[in-house]
Amino acid sequence: MSRMEEHPTVINFYRSRGIDKPALKILSPLGKLDAAWLRDKCIEAGADDAGFVGIERAELAGDKDEILGHFPRTKALISIVCRMNREPIRSPARSVSNLEFHHIGDKVDEAARRIVSILEDQGIRAMNPSMGFPMEMDKFPGKTWVVSHKTAAVAAGLGHMGIHRNVIHPKFGNFILLGTVLIDAEIESESRPIDYNPCLECKLCVAACPVGAIAPDGYFNFSACYTHNYREFMGGFTSWVEGIADSKDGKDYLRKFSDAESASMWQSLSHGANYKAAYCMAVCPAGEDVIAPFLENRKQYLDDVVKPLQKKEETVYVVPGSDAETYTAKRFPNKTTKAVSNGLRPKSITNFLNSLPLIFQRDKSEGVNAAYHFTFTGEEKHQATIVIRNKSVQIDNGLVGVPDLHVTADSCAWLGFIRKEHGIIMPLLLRKIQLKGPVRLLRAFGRCFPA
Numbered sequence: 001m002s003r004m005e006e007h008p009t010v011i012n013f014y015r016s017r018g019i020d021k022p023a024l025k026i027l028s029p030l031g032k033l034d035a036a037w038l039r040d041k042c043i044e045a046g047a048d049d050a051g052f053v054g055i056e057r058a059e060l061a062g063d064k065d066e067i068l069g070h071f072p073r074t075k076a077l078i079s080i081v082c083r084m085n086r087e088p089i090r091s092p093a094r095s096v097s098n099l100e101f102h103h104i105g106d107k108v109d110e111a112a113r114r115i116v117s118i119l120e121d122q123g124i125r126a127m128n129p130s131m132g133f134p135m136e137m138d139k140f141p142g143k144t145w146v147v148s149h150k151t152a153a154v155a156a157g158l159g160h161m162g163i164h165r166n167v168i169h170p171k172f173g174n175f176i177l178l179g180t181v182l183i184d185a186e187i188e189s190e191s192r193p194i195d196y197n198p199c200l201e202c203k204l205c206v207a208a209c210p211v212g213a214i215a216p217d218g219y220f221n222f223s224a225c226y227t228h229n230y231r232e233f234m235g236g237f238t239s240w241v242e243g244i245a246d247s248k249d250g251k252d253y254l255r256k257f258s259d260a261e262s263a264s265m266w267q268s269l270s271h272g273a274n275y276k277a278a279y280c281m282a283v284c285p286a287g288e289d290v291i292a293p294f295l296e297n298r299k300q301y302l303d304d305v306v307k308p309l310q311k312k313e314e315t316v317y318v319v320p321g322s323d324a325e326t327y328t329a330k331r332f333p334n335k336t337t338k339a340v341s342n343g344l345r346p347k348s349i350t351n352f353l354n355s356l357p358l359i360f361q362r363d364k365s366e367g368v369n370a371a372y373h374f375t376f377t378g379e380e381k382h383q384a385t386i387v388i389r390n391k392s393v394q395i396d397n398g399l400v401g402v403p404d405l406h407v408t409a410d411s412c413a414w415l416g417f418i419r420k421e422h423g424i425i426m427p428l429l430l431r432k433i434q435l436k437g438p439v440r441l442l443r444a445f446g447r448c449f450p451a
Contacts, residue, residue: 173287
């Protein structure tokens with residue numbers, strides 16, 4: 001026994017717990033946590049359902065290194081869901097729905113914290129990353145979250161992703177919020193993904209989305225969703241601050257922003273950021289507890305749930321020149337579009353390349369059939385091939401095939417241009433950016449990725 005273990009404080013600690021010598025208190029003869037016991041404790045802590053997945057599972061391969069970077073002792077993940085009340089989420093009054101989002105978000109965080117406390121009492125280390133916010137904002141606009149809750153939830157058997165990119169629980173539908181606990185222990189019996197997808201592919205989320213972020217074929221326009229629904233989060237907030245900074249005086253500010261917009265931003269700052277839509281979640285009829293009204297009378301369901309959101313008169317935020325701008329004006333003439341920046345300004349070439357699939361505008365790319373080679377020099381050297389063809393984009397590392405346009409650019413000059421810190425004329429004149437191929441293809445490239 002070491003000197004530390006002979007210390008009276010240490011001895012009394014173990015004696016008070018009925019332990020004669022230091023030893024990890026475990027819950028099964030195999031040295032693993034009993035899944036039934038653990039699930040009971042998760043429910044006791046406030047979760048409505050829970051599942052478990054080991055860190056070595058194939059489904060987590062893409063997140064494993066990052067998870068271990070935050071909590072190197074992770075051996076397994078506990079995924080939990082907390083159910084939301086449905087009618088508040090369906091309400092056209094966004095104040096009602098946002099109250100439910102924030103309340104259940106707090107409940108998820110508190111349940112995860114309690115699970116960590118229970119495990120600590122058993123001598124097991126654990127960590128509970130935030131359900132939503134706060135996040136690691138020093139990494140913005142890159143990946144700011146510690147763990148991908150949706151990936152963990154699907155792997156842990158708590159549902160599957162619908163075409164609206166929300167996890168649909170087999171019982172509660174998509175009216176849930178997710179949490180994850182990282183633990184320094186293996187679990188005796190892991191959960192497995194459910195063998196069917198609860199998504200009905202009814203396309204009601206397509207019909208309700210005010211910016212056309214969800215296409216009938218399942219294509220998802222991240223930029224459209226992010227720019228509107230998250231207007232008062234992250235990039236949208238940055239865009240608003242820039243609007244203030246660029247205003248000459250109070251009158252100039254009032255020409256840019258209505259009193260309602262200013263009040264809404266104040267409310268977000270004071271009481272939690274406001275989601276502008278989340279209509280895809282509101283109208284989803286999937287889930288055993290949810291589906292009955294939809295099956296019993298679909299017309300009535302449309303009248304009660306979908307149409308009030310479609311008919312709501314509201315400001316819809318869109319990136320100028322984007323698919324969303326065209327879609328909203330055509331599909332929802334009762335809604336007012338406002339052109340704004342999405343606030344996503346990459347701070348590295350890696351950020352720039354990773355962001356392209358997220359801001360790609362499929363309809364604006366129609367007619368573009370080109371391969372682009374990018375050679376970045378200077379502080380961040382990188383080569384990449386970007387192919388836009390058949391209204392899709394593909395990005396590969398390195399220079400692949402024969403390009404239609406080859407862009408050679410100093411990385412700082414290119415990022416400054418992308419971040420709109422300066423135009424492209426001066427870098428072209430100074431040969432900081434060089435083009436080999438038709439200039440029209442660079443214009444076509446910009447049309448596919450408006451920001």
